[in-house]
Amino acid sequence: WNAPKDVQEPKVHEWIQTLDVKEGETVDWSHFDVAILGVPLSRSSISASAASENPDAIRRAWKYFTTYNMEEDVDLTALKVVDLGDVRQHVTDIPACHRHIQEAMVAMRTHHPHTLPLVIGGDHSITAMLVKGWKEAHPDERIGILQLDTHFDLRSLEDNGPSNGTPIRNLIESGTIRGEDVYNIGLHGFFNAKSLKVYADEVGVHYVTLKEARKKGVAQVVQDALQQLSQKVDTIYLTVDMDVLDISVGPGAPAATPGGMRTDELFEAVLLAGACPKVKAMDLVCLDPYRDVEQATVKAGVHVMLSFLTGLVKRKNA
Amino acid sequence: WNAPKDVQEPKVHEWIQTLDVKEGETVDWSHFDVAILGVPLSRSSISASAASENPDAIRRAWKYFTTYNMEEDVDLTALKVVDLGDVRQHVTDIPACHRHIQEAMVAMRTHHPHTLPLVIGGDHSITAMLVKGWKEAHPDERIGILQLDTHFDLRSLEDNGPSNGTPIRNLIESGTIRGEDVYNIGLHGFFNAKSLKVYADEVGVHYVTLKEARKKGVAQVVQDALQQLSQKVDTIYLTVDMDVLDISVGPGAPAATPGGMRTDELFEAVLLAGACPKVKAMDLVCLDPYRDVEQATVKAGVHVMLSFLTGLVKRKNA
Amino acid sequence: WNAPKDVQEPKVHEWIQTLDVKEGETVDWSHFDVAILGVPLSRSSISASAASENPDAIRRAWKYFTTYNMEEDVDLTALKVVDLGDVRQHVTDIPACHRHIQEAMVAMRTHHPHTLPLVIGGDHSITAMLVKGWKEAHPDERIGILQLDTHFDLRSLEDNGPSNGTPIRNLIESGTIRGEDVYNIGLHGFFNAKSLKVYADEVGVHYVTLKEARKKGVAQVVQDALQQLSQKVDTIYLTVDMDVLDISVGPGAPAATPGGMRTDELFEAVLLAGACPKVKAMDLVCLDPYRDVEQATVKAGVHVMLSFLTGLVKRKNA
Amino acid sequence: WNAPKDVQEPKVHEWIQTLDVKEGETVDWSHFDVAILGVPLSRSSISASAASENPDAIRRAWKYFTTYNMEEDVDLTALKVVDLGDVRQHVTDIPACHRHIQEAMVAMRTHHPHTLPLVIGGDHSITAMLVKGWKEAHPDERIGILQLDTHFDLRSLEDNGPSNGTPIRNLIESGTIRGEDVYNIGLHGFFNAKSLKVYADEVGVHYVTLKEARKKGVAQVVQDALQQLSQKVDTIYLTVDMDVLDISVGPGAPAATPGGMRTDELFEAVLLAGACPKVKAMDLVCLDPYRDVEQATVKAGVHVMLSFLTGLVKRKNA
Amino acid sequence: WNAPKDVQEPKVHEWIQTLDVKEGETVDWSHFDVAILGVPLSRSSISASAASENPDAIRRAWKYFTTYNMEEDVDLTALKVVDLGDVRQHVTDIPACHRHIQEAMVAMRTHHPHTLPLVIGGDHSITAMLVKGWKEAHPDERIGILQLDTHFDLRSLEDNGPSNGTPIRNLIESGTIRGEDVYNIGLHGFFNAKSLKVYADEVGVHYVTLKEARKKGVAQVVQDALQQLSQKVDTIYLTVDMDVLDISVGPGAPAATPGGMRTDELFEAVLLAGACPKVKAMDLVCLDPYRDVEQATVKAGVHVMLSFLTGLVKRKNA
Amino acid sequence: WNAPKDVQEPKVHEWIQTLDVKEGETVDWSHFDVAILGVPLSRSSISASAASENPDAIRRAWKYFTTYNMEEDVDLTALKVVDLGDVRQHVTDIPACHRHIQEAMVAMRTHHPHTLPLVIGGDHSITAMLVKGWKEAHPDERIGILQLDTHFDLRSLEDNGPSNGTPIRNLIESGTIRGEDVYNIGLHGFFNAKSLKVYADEVGVHYVTLKEARKKGVAQVVQDALQQLSQKVDTIYLTVDMDVLDISVGPGAPAATPGGMRTDELFEAVLLAGACPKVKAMDLVCLDPYRDVEQATVKAGVHVMLSFLTGLVKRKNA
Ligand SMILES: [Ca+2]
Ligand SMILES: [Ca+2]
Ligand SMILES: [Ca+2]
Ligand SMILES: [Ca+2]
Ligand SMILES: [Ca+2]
Ligand SMILES: [Ca+2]
Ligand SMILES: [Ca+2]
Ligand SMILES: [Ca+2]
Ligand SMILES: [Ca+2]
Ligand SMILES: [Ca+2]
Ligand SMILES: [Ca+2]
Ligand SMILES: [Ca+2]
Secondary structure, three states, X not given: OOOOOOOOOOEHHHHOEEOOOOOOOOOOHHHOOEEEEEEOOOOOOOOOOOHHHHHHHHHHHHHHOEOEEOOOOEEHHHOOEEEEEEOOOOOOOHHHXXXXXXXXXXXXXXXXXXXXXXXXXXXXXXXXXHHHHHHXXXXXXXXXXXXXXXXXXXXXXHHHOOOOOOHHHHHHHOOOOOHHHEEEEEEOOOOXXXXXXXXXXXXXXXXXXXXXXXXXXXXXXXXXXXXXXXHHOOEEEEEEEHHHEEOOOOOOOOOOEOOOEOHHHHHHHHHHHHHOOOEEEEEEEOOOHHHOOOOHHHHHHHHHHHHHHHHHHHHHHO | OOOOXXXXXXXXXXXXXXXXXXXXXXXOHHHOOEEEEEEOOOOOOOOOOOHHHHXXXXXXXXXXXXXXXXXXXXXXXHOOEEEEEEOOOOOOOHHHHHHHHXXXXXXXXXXXXXXXXXXXXXXXXXXXXXXXXXXXXXXXOOEEEEEEOOOOOOOOHHHHOOOOOOHHHHHHHOOOOOHHHEEEEEEOOOOOOHHHHHHHHHHOOEEEEHHHHHHHOHHHHHHHHHHHHHHXXXXXXXXXXXXXXXXXXXOOOOOOXXXXXXXXXXXXXXXHHHHOOOEEEEEEEOOOHHHOOOOHHHHHHHHHHHHHHHHHHHHHHO | OOOOOOOOOOEHHHHOEEOOOOOOOOOOHHHOOEEEEEEOOOOOOOOOOOHXXXXXXXXXXXXXXXXXXXXXXXXXXXXXXEEEEEOOOOOOOHHHHHXXXXXXXXXXXXXXXOOEEEEEEOOOHXXXXXXXXXXXXXXXXXXXXXXXXXXXXXXXXXXXXXXXXXXXXXXXXXXXXXXXXXXXXXXXXXXXXXXXXXXXXXXXXXXXXXXXXXXXXXXXHHHHHHXXXXXXXXXXXXXXXXXXXXXXXXXXXXXXEOOOEOHHHHHHHHHHHHHOOXXXXXXXXXXXXXXXXXXXXXXXXXXXXXHHHHXXXXXXXX | OOOOOOOOOOEHHHHOEEOOOOOOOOOOHHHOOEEEEEXXXXXXXXXXXXXXXXXXXXXHHHHHOEOEEOOOOEEHHHOOEEEEXXXXXXXXOHHHHHHHHHHHHHHHHHHOOOOEEEEEEOOOHHHHHHHHHHHHHOOOOOEEEEEEOOOOOOOXXXXXXXXXXXXXXXXXXXXXXXXXXXXXXXXOOOOOOHHHHHHHHHHOOEEEEHHHHHHHOHHHHHHHHHHHHHHHOOEEEEEEEXXXXXXXXXXXXXXXXXXXXXXXXXXXXXHHHHHOOOEEEEEEEOOOHHHOOOOHHHHHHHHHHHHHHHHHHHHHHO | OOXXXXXXXXXXXXXXXXXXXXXXXXXXXXXXXXXXXXXXXXXXXXXXXXXXXXXXXXXXXXXXXXXXXXXXXXXXXXOOEEEEEEOOOOOOOHXXXXXXHXXXXXXXXXXXXXXXXEEEEOOOHHHHHHHHHHHHHOOOOOEEEEEEOOXXXXXXXXXXXXXXXXXXXXXXXXXXXXXXXXXXXXXXXXXXXXXXXXXXXXHOXXXXXXXXXHHHOHHHHXXXXXXXXXXXXXXXXEEEEHHHEEOOOOOOOXXXXXXXXXXXXXXXXXHHHHHOOOEEEEEEEOOOHHHOOOOXXXXXXXXXXXXXXXXXXXXXXX | OOOOOOOOOOEHHHHOEEOOOOOOOOOOHHHOOEEEEEEOOOOOOOOOOOHXXXXXXXXXXXXXOEOEEOOOOEEHHHOOEEEEEEOOOOOOOHHHHHHHHHHHHHHHHHHOOXXXXXXXXXXXXXXXXXXXXXXXXXXXXXXXXXXXXXXXXXXXXXXXXXXXXXXXHHHHHOOOOOHHHEEEEEEOOOOOOHHHHHHHHHHOOEEEEHHHHHHXXXXXXXXXXXXXXXXXXXXXXXXXXXXXXXXXXXXXXXXXXXXXXXXXXXXXXXXHHHHOOOEEEEEEEOOOHHHOOOOHHXXXXXXXXXXXXXXXXXXXXX
């Protein structure tokens, strides 16, 4: 039967290392450029969601990908990436779940600050906790957000607590970030209450709808946002809500709808973000593998992650 | 448990009113800009179809939509819309079904002529009855048709009676409309017999295939058709056959195929029609929710309807 | 179009009344034999579940059922049944959700104690809250449980809080019920840790595995349990975990497995419970309509509910 | 590439002959024991149905079956069977469809009265036309019906015309058959209005619910019905509504529900009917292949047909 | 994040050990009662099949099972089980695949003859290779086969080579086993050519159809077969073709049909085999996880395996 | 019932002739412009695939297409096309399968060299055999390849023999073609090992990634490749791997991924190839109809074939 062998040209699962620390050992974190962290929390979603199953679905799917990006002629093995496993969640205590997520980010920023956190959710509520964790570890930094989403995520926390409809408002109201440092690209359709737009305008959130973005090209609009953010913040946090995709290419994102982004637009957007030096963390959220069709959305999720890492290699080579 | 409350920012189902007339009451029709009418008939389809289930599927799905169109910054609550329910159908008497549909249109044009009828089918055979009803109510009007479809719908009534392959021919042969007042946009692929094209040319039907339309842009081609029609007819009737969509975005339209229209093209087309003052009625047909995948087509159907209404708001504001 | 008419032979949705209380009105509760209450909570499930969507799925599906039980020659219209809607849930505060559920039961037992509560979950964690609510309203009663389930639901609350794996233990440890007053029928396969059986034996829980039950007949075993409980308790609470069904007939119950109960066995079991005078409340839990196949499980859920009510009519006529 | 060869042990499609009559030729009908006729009509269904696609689905599926019945040690090649193709249907003229069906039966009874018609529907409305055709061809015969169904099919024709809910009433009211010559086996659940039972009792229809039938065994109850009918009628017509099956084994029968018949019960029932000398025609209706799961229902449909033919071989050998 | 912990009550994946031999280490095989071996070969199937994906599907699914069999009060941790991984397969050289499978069995019988091989296929062609491997390792033994299958698997090797239709004939013709030492239980329907039955009779194969078996009870018939085999052979090899199951409970077995075995019948049958001292190896074949519905068949496959092991514990305790 | 009639405007299945040669007859091959050949082989795929079922799926689907290409105003009946059926395959002897495929091409080139072979696979391994067959029949020709694919198909034959990952390398290493005569268009994503690109560069294979191609337009890049090839080779062989499509439009191509080609791009590309005089054969491979969604990929496959033939008509008319 199969003996493991020395792999010359690895698949993604043969390249990403898994942390398996034995009692008393010390990990040499200096190795790692990127740390992947799963956050299997979706009981904080407004609608029923199994996005909690996404980290494992992504891990199972990435074995179908090589490390070589054909279109960019980039080999991801130039990076050292470690998979830290999942943040522990609780079945009935959502505040504890959120606390663990924030603590996990603090721990990462403390023990290995040179590794870039790449977080796989989970629902969008986790972004608030992750950015708060970053702020806790780096209290003096000004943090900007590049958000690719069908929604503002600016709902009031008074309605349902820190659910997946609220992370950006949560961050603004808690003083973690400024409204003007949020750039949302991809809004479309009839999926945001008008009052949220009014609020967005009040707090200065920048946004470009998908229709508007396509006039210039989505890539150009993303590039502009990165440039503007780079001039004013210390750290850009990229958050990708998979429901920004059109429902035909993202059927597994519960809130995806007709009229959304194409995958080639999304892949290019995150590649640009990966190449931007100020982008220091990313997450990918709201992908429910139980509702996927032929794994199309899960595979798109892996592709998003690998496109970001492609940008990161380009950044290092630049 | 949930007490109903006064809704500030309604979802579509909280905004569209349902008519519930008590014995002896009179309805003040002057309120309403638009009247939605379901036509659950699909036993007149050539192929087996559950498009009869579409009006209810659309109604169940529209609760996931807000009234605010993010990309156009338009709030649909500027319109008063009433859902009249469904035209009664008969299980085995198709001529009676068709008669009821025509009568329903006559009734609407008689009792509340200032409300725009927005009809949700059903299969495409209903369009002939609806336009005939319009003509019966307004015998002196010249009526034009803007048809978004993969097919001509010019088959002979001698083959199968007034089925879903015949509405346009039915209208031309009955003298309800002139061939030259039909503009069909979206034809593609191998789905029309050549003799139908010959017939179309003979009677002067205008048509632009999808490939041709994309050279100018679908929006521009639609705009041109609306302009030409506006100069010669009194009323433009918009009919949207959902099988004009590509099968990947319209899997629930039984005759959708690879190589069809994108949803962003379709949404823009109907928005332009909604904004055109001569467009006074629309229908949406041939959507079978039983064959849909993750409700993608039903949601696209709702979006078509709301995009049209967005255009209508723009028309009023113009 | 369709005018509502006086229905002679109602479908279930035409027979079950919906409560719609206007400001200042008083409801005459003396009308109602049974009150249906939805509990759309599943974020307390150990595994991802959309059982929260079940109350509405059940309501949409019951319109396909008449009120006449052919096999028993019983017409359910002999009962007055009211649908109270859903207990309000919170997106991120699970303890609040649980509190509302308990309060809802207390309210029902206080304002209309002669109506039998029939609760549609939701996951199994809700049973603990509902029985606690009963106990709060009737502190002197001794309460027994008839549980149809693949699982004991005796997990420790220390692991994950009051999740769907714990309701029976929760009730025993809180002193709400005695272990000896629990009768679990339907356990099978490899889905309970041995320590839970040891615990069950220690606290005196009665149980009969499916294989054992089939030797006598499931119906006989249920009848025996009802008889034994009737002799010692004041109130029997029936709880039906839909995962007791075989996966082929209950694909929408996330924990259903091969080797489970048949639907005819389950329908007969709940009919017997409905006919037993000491059975004063029931719930139906752990049905996730998003994972259902051709609505088979949702329809089975409706059938369970109607079979129970058939028994109730028989009880009244006895 | 594949040359056709002389088949020693045929699959079903290699054994059933297809009629392909050339101009001027005469068919020697004396060859044939059984004639299969497709009736692709389902636009007369109350609910949307693609049972019209069933004849072809059955034909495509039967190539997976051999002619040898392992459990009965019977080889169907003892019979000569011809597939006559489909009765021509019209898209919008349902009365014409019904007329063609009746005429097809008359033609079969006239041109080759010794061949047994085996009809594949289509919805249940066709049974009325087929039995009327039989009566037209054999006006002096007394005809009995053995119906396996979840429903009475006794709805009034005044509601919806001759739909799939009415065939038995249609036959009784038209004087084609007597109520007392109808034996319905398999009724269950909440799917018949009580008034239909009252009507059934008034006109003397015999029926045994599934629960009742299982006490004696479904096979015994079928045998008893065949015996009683054989003593009073000239011809027994067997009609199998596939929705008599449980939804888990008949997901493709639109009205199948939990609590229905098992396939082994149904196969045995039709085998017994096939073996009974008075059974001279059968149909199989209400199977919608578009809603099937892994072709389970279509394969069950083929099995029903072949089980009936197995009985027919036994009859010939008896 | 999750630290691995000492598991008190393991799930199946925490109990089954995985072999991970380092260079130069020696494995102490005396530990192991059972060795699981995956055989991911299905390109030898007559029909297209992804049964090659089954070993991994089974492994992913068994983490949902505990080791405690509730109905038998048996804990599988009484056994030591090791998962050896998969036999290496070749993409285009089927004879090499078959050779590797036979060699794997020889290796197991040579290096750790006291461990019972439990093989997860793959298609049924592998059984011939596995039994030949046993014979090669134990040339003096007389080997009997207990086969649970819808088919004889007695097709001639001259047609298609050693495909999945031939294993039993392959073994008989090669002199590995005698026809009289084969006991096939579960044949049903129209899925075996009559000539195969004739051949079976000629070579003395014993068989009981499902209908016949149910008269006595499947369990009793299996017990009888085990007893008869035990009196004449040294080793009984159990082979479970998952297509013996009814299509409603085994949708993922490509050749499963209506009218097959229930899961409770199958689980009891393999439990009895597990308890029989002469049963020294088993395999489970013809399960294609790509065609499964809600994982029902894969879970049934795991249950078959665990039921067999339950019997093995009983055997040890007897 | 339906009498066959003289078809004026045929559907594709009424236009394509089927060869049915009687003993002793001679076929007049001079009739035929194109010969369709099915190659139902997919057991040589690296991953489990039912692409063997594709030729029949394509044949069943083409009856939904007319012969009239609306967008090009071309009627395919200008061509005479014959369907030769399938090359016979063996269940367990893959080298024999490959041999038969090569022989089939030799036979076609020998008996009717003026008919263009249009081959429907099957997996991509068949392309090597087909091109070798061409070379065997025309040893002096220089053959070029236009390959539309997500992959290079340049894997070493030493790994898995002549599998679907190797056809282009197989052809180069066997001296059948030169590396410089291969033009691959459509590579994208993370699905080719870097070493394959290195090998491609070494042997001079031309390739344009999808991202690169879209800058000029896919059509232009295809046109350029055809022009370059036309100047140096005698025959261009077009091979279309359906996994070049995006997974949303080609869900039935097992290796399709997010980020692939649109159908309109692919249809235009093959139309251009069809119009190019040097293109003398084509194949279409790696389409697994069992994994398709609403037949989208199979219908795209038919469209590819018909678009190619549209080009062929244009070529003849040029
Ligand atoms: Ca979102
Ligand atoms: Ca979001
Ligand atoms: Ca159309
Ligand atoms: Ca149309
Ligand atoms: Ca349970
Ligand atoms: Ca439970
Ligand atoms: Ca019926
Ligand atoms: Ca029925
Ligand atoms: Ca088998
Ligand atoms: Ca077998
Ligand atoms: Ca490929
Ligand atoms: Ca390829």
